[in-house]
Amino acid sequence: MPKSNQASQSNTVKTLQVIQTEVQNINKIALSVDCVIFGFDENKLKVLLIRSDLKKYHGKWSLLGDLVFPNEDLDAAAYRILKQRTGLSDVYLEQVHTFGKVSRHPAGRVVSVAYYSLINVQHHKLNILENELHWHDVKSVNDMAFDHQQIFDTCLQQLQKRVQEHPLGFNLLPKKFSLRELQNLYEAILDIKMDRRNFRKKFFAMDFLTDINEMEQDVAHRPGRLYKFDFDKYEKKKKKMIGIDF
Amino acid sequence: MPKSNQASQSNTVKTLQVIQTEVQNINKIALSVDCVIFGFDENKLKVLLIRSDLKKYHGKWSLLGDLVFPNEDLDAAAYRILKQRTGLSDVYLEQVHTFGKVSRHPAGRVVSVAYYSLINVQHHKLNILENELHWHDVKSVNDMAFDHQQIFDTCLQQLQKRVQEHPLGFNLLPKKFSLRELQNLYEAILDIKMDRRNFRKKFFAMDFLTDINEMEQDVAHRPGRLYKFDFDKYEKKKKKMIGIDF
DNA sequence: GCAAAAGTGTTGGAAATACACCCATGT
């Protein structure tokens, strides 16, 4: 109680100067950002990982992360990591949770803010093969370095929940897509099978898909129609809805 | 790209030693925890706030927060703040979001992890009146110090969402409560009116309320039955459910 | 006896689910 009581007064009796001094003394904590980068390819949900070089975690896979610069916004750090690793700007990014156990990193006290992002794999096929970066089927990810398994699990669960409430999934698809691709995406993310007719009914009823009057090409079966998601229409409509679904 | 590229290699080519050095150099970021402490009293959802003493925010209200100690887990810091301010242990606590804009705190770079907690107001009436602590109706909270208004809004929204998916609300009530109190609670949190019969039907159908065969006392009308929430039963049942609701 | 809230069932509409057949294309 003695030490903590003193510190607890930060909002009450301490002056700005005292706080400034305290900040300079106490900040023995480093801050990092870790990104769970999701992609969708071969009808599987994938995550982009890198090999850890630390001996302690030799050979294990790790998330993409970096320390936050002192003059850098948190979100900016996450965007920076994504830009570096994938070459992409304009990605969907969402903060999920902050992991702050004292002993989570062998290099000292590092608190890490976890983000997940959704990218369209088609758009960056080139920048990837360097380094030790690889796409992994999310179903086969296990035993990661640091506490990254826990971070990954948390982010995947968050994605599974959010994708049922908001139209995030389209960030993983090309601009034009067939309903089959869309359904495959949801099935991959949620790891379930869905009824095709009900799936179509549901999305058409939402009325956010625009039929662009094009067909799939080069498929070995009857080609499906292509659609795009109308984000503007969604933004206008969603304000009217109170509770549930999109 | 030059500086950031270098830093981005933390998981690839850097050794542990390099990282350790880097951590010691870069950690000019202080880490704090801010708690949005909710209570339920007089049929209103309340939040516990303190007056800011900084001149810049003179007279404005602020959340309860403190810097995180270098050897302290993040959650432990939040529990510490709660214990100090309310005298309570065993409170419901949930991390919500981390706020990391460079300029959010006048004392320097302070990144803050926001938590909300739910406490039973009955249990700590005594410890409160010291300091400049006060309970505020959430509906009248505005224009707070720092970026605390944004933090508060985010936490309240999170509570509104979570309370519809999980049985959190009971943490705000006494162990024994009437259905009317429970409904008042939900109406206060969600800021809506509900149909009394449908509300009862819903909760009885869930089958997590135990009728303890007691009645309300000292009420100026027909007394209602008292119930308690069966957390054990909930824990066992929830694993069987896949999707939605509790 | 009256004010105030407790307690209780039914009905109709909306949404979700389950389910089967024909069609268009490539090979």
Added chain:
DNA sequence: ACATGGGTGTATTTCCAACACTTTTGC
């Protein structure tokens, strides 16, 4: 011709919303 997935409609069930009267207690 056949294999593959595209495209479509209906019946059933489940869930949610709306709604009114009688009962019990304190005053």
